[in-house]
Amino acid sequence: MLIRNAETRDGRIEDLRIEGDSIAAMGSNLRTAPGEIVLDAVGCALLPGLHDHHVHLMALATSLDSLPCGPPQVATAEDLERRLRERAALPADQDEWIRGIGYHESVAGEIDRAWLDRVVPSRPVRIQHRSGRLWIVNSPGLARLVPGAEPATASPPGLATGRLYDADQWLHQRLGGRPPSLHRVSHLLASLGVTGVTDATARNSLEEFRHFVDATTRGELLQRVVVMGDASLDGAADAGLVRRGPTKLYLRESDLPSSEELCASIARSHAAGRPVAVHCVTETEVVFAISALAATGSRPGDRIEHASVAPPDVVSLLAGQGLTVVTQPNFVRERGDAYLTDVPAREQPWLYRGRGFLEAGIPMAAGTDAPLGDPNPWLAMQAAVDRRTMSGRTIGLAEALSPEEALALFGGDSLAPGGPLSRIARGSTADLCLLDRPWSTARSDLAAVRVNATVQRGRLIWQSA
Numbered sequence: 470m471l472i473r474n475a476e477t478r479d480g481r482i483e484d485l486r487i488e489g490d491s492i493a494a495m496g497s498n499l500r501t502a503p504g505e506i507v508l509d510a511v512g513c514a515l516l517p518g519l520h521d522h523h524v525h526l527m528a529l530a531t532s533l534d535s536l537p538c539g540p541p542q543v544a545t546a547e548d549l550e551r552r553l554r555e556r557a558a559l560p561a562d563q564d565e566w567i568r569g570i571g572y573h574e575s576v577a578g579e580i581d582r583a584w585l586d587r588v589v590p591s592r593p594v595r596i597q598h599r600s601g602r603l604w605i606v607n608s609p610g611l612a613r614l615v616p617g618a619e620p621a622t623a624s625p626p627g628l629a630t631g632r633l634y635d636a637d638q639w640l641h642q643r644l645g646g647r648p649p650s651l652h653r654v655s656h657l658l659a660s661l662g663v664t665g666v667t668d669a670t671a672r673n674s675l676e677e678f679r680h681f682v683d684a685t686t687r688g689e690l691l692q693r694v695v696v697m698g699d700a701s702l703d704g705a706a707d708a709g710l711v712r713r714g715p716t717k718l719y720l721r722e723s724d725l726p727s728s729e730e731l732c733a734s735i736a737r738s739h740a741a742g743r744p745v746a747v748h749c750v751t752e753t754e755v756v757f758a759i760s761a762l763a764a765t766g767s768r769p770g771d772r773i774e775h776a777s778v779a780p781p782d783v784v785s786l787l788a789g790q791g792l793t794v795v796t797q798p799n800f801v802r803e804r805g806d807a808y809l810t811d812v813p814a815r816e817q818p819w820l821y822r823g824r825g826f827l828e829a830g831i832p833m834a835a836g837t838d839a840p841l842g843d844p845n846p847w848l849a850m851q852a853a854v855d856r857r858t859m860s861g862r863t864i865g866l867a868e869a870l871s872p873e874e875a876l877a878l879f880g881g882d883s884l885a886p887g888g889p890l891s892r893i894a895r896g897s898t899a900d901l902c903l904l905d906r907p908w909s910t911a912r913s914d915l916a917a918v919r920v921n922a923t924v925q926r927g928r929l930i931w932q933s934a
């Protein structure tokens with residue numbers, strides 16, 4: 470393949486020849502070889518393919534078939550009721566679940582089973598809260614999950630109200646079924662210039678690892694995948710595009726393990742040659758994780774996922790332990806309006822920080838956390854730059870990054886995130902994305918960027934019509 474007239478990052482216009490899976494030549498006026506695919510970039514920016522450092526592929530695949538139930542798509546109770554009724558009226562098997570995602574109390578308060586029964590009495594409905602921790606299920610749904618049980622007495626607690634907290638594993642067992650196809654997700658990510666992802670799902674085991682290997686072998690999933698997950702992945706061997714990632718440790722302030730337990734998990738992971746990735750959204754969680762890592766000793770690649778609230782003393786602790794932060798600037802945009810209402814004013818400057826982490830020398834990368842966040846990394850980058858919420862207000866403007874810094878968050882080494890964007894050079898692997906405009910134009914509004922073509926290991930996996 471020959472890419473002509475591409476703007477490489479130092480602003481030069483060059484031609485690139487790709488042979489096999491790598492860049493064989495760069496220069497001006499490269500001659501077309503017989504039978505070669507030629508792509509004319511007409512001066513638009515050619516960048517390394519993006520890597521989403523924190524995403525949940527299977528959940529994203531499922532969410533593409535799900536009904537949005539919260540902001541920004543749905544803002545009011547009437548709107549939610551209308552959408553649910555419309556979905557329930559579509560021709561479908563009466564036993565087929567209606568699955569909603571992204572619910573937030575700002576829409577209709579603390580809705581429960583009775584609320585859902587009133588809107589959709591006849592088909593099973595389950596709606597996920599946007600925190601990912603709560604499912605709200607109606608009576609037909611509960612009857613499917615626990616046939617014949619008396620809701621008030623059966624476990625897990627919450628069956629009576631239909632509000633099931635932290636019941637993912639329980640639901641997963643009861644719903645069963647085959648893992649979703651990753652074809653649509655992969656195509657969507659390719660259209661956004663994403664050539665690699667890190668799947669950050671805590672319950673990923675060898676079974677999911679094999680599913681990712683099979684999906685890439687079949688060509689259903691085109692991106693490289695770093696698979697985080699549980700201790701069973703200690704025994705997983707890298708295969709093709711799929712690599713074993715850190716152990717994902719999920720902390721919850723309301724139900725923290727003992728520090729001995731956390732230290733033992735970290736030590737086990739390190740002994741297996743795997744870094745850890747600790748989910749921390751509250752200040753307590755992040756301090757707890759750092760102190761465990763200080764006790765066991767941290768190793769390169771150890772990371773804190775989210776670090777959503779990081780006041781100055783937390784930033785010093787993170788820097789002192791040499792930890793990487795994987796952040797979600799898209800939450801500034803997507804959830805910022807709720808943060809401005811719900812988060813105390815003195816904590817707002819410490820939310821999803823950017824500049825503060827960089828100045829402290831903390832390696833920082835980003836992931837969209839899709840489907841909990843929008844999978845479009847360009848929207849996330851723009852939010853890292855302008856710190857704007859959906860309604861146009863700003864949060865933590867002092868944390869704003871330059872467009873180049875924001876771009877680098879979605880690049881670098883997938884197993885050692887937080888480094889600089891990789892360079893496009895002769896001999897490097899041809900994971901590339903071609904924008905629809907030069908960088909000088911793109912950098913002023915990253916949210917407006919469209920991707921014209923995406924190349925993964927020398928193969929064109931996306932081209933705009």
Ligand SMILES: [Zn+2]
Pocket residue numbers: 523524525669838
């Ligand atoms: Zn996540």
